[in-house]
Amino acid sequence: MKVVLVSGGSKGLGAGLVASFLDAGYKVATCSRTPNQQIEQWQQIYGNRFFFQTLDLSDTSGCREYVRNVQSQLGDIDILINNAGVAHTAVLALSDDASIDRIVDTNLKGTFQLSRIVSRPMLSLGWGRIINISSIVGLSGYRGLSVYSATKAGLDGFTRALARELGARNITVNSIAPGYLTTEMTDELNDRQRTQIIGRTPMGRMGTVEDVASTALFLASENADFITGQVLVVDGGISA
């Protein structure tokens, strides 16, 4: 039974990833800054196949302790999904230091930290999967999301470089770049923006967490042994 760590699994896409990997029989660890009812339910249903601990990814020593706890509860981590992320819509000229730091610390530094800590034991194991959740706005940009888009483009660069470092030890590193999903993060979109997005999407709808989770399950599987350093766009064709 393989062990997967999904950062930011309390809600949204992360919760969809946790649910899909639990359904598929994996042992799953997740974290977020605050627990919620969903976490309690998984603890009750899945017992020692599920592990949760509160963690702020910007706390480096907290990340180390968290990974140690995951290992002692579930075993060696085979798959890391760097999902936790934050967005804040503001034109750059009006954005403040605190919000820039928060976006960079979570989306980029949090991913670097967890990947650094988890890749060490993966190197010894000689097998692993790292999946970074980026975004199509890292490829295309979006007005009001310049800092967020930069962090997502940065993640894709990180993916390509880390894939080169780790490939020889049978560890693949890929990004999934979702389009617009129906999660809390897109609550900020107004009806006009939502209608525009759907109108520009060949598949005629926004994405669901399941659309992305099925791609993550594929990348985590042995069917994806020879895929590394890639950015897989899952967006219903909006960026095609």
Ligand code: NAP
């Ligand atoms: P969401 O609903 O806001 O969920 C974000 C998750 O990350 C929550 O569990 C949150 O829990 C956790 N988190 C945030 N900051 C954290 C921190 N510092 N430390 C630990 N956990 C933290 O967002 P989402 O829409 O599911 O997005 C998930 C990922 O998909 C993000 O990387 C996002 O950029 C990407 N994405 C989303 C969309 C979309 O349309 N929604 C599109 C493309 C890509 P706490 O707040 O309790 O910490």
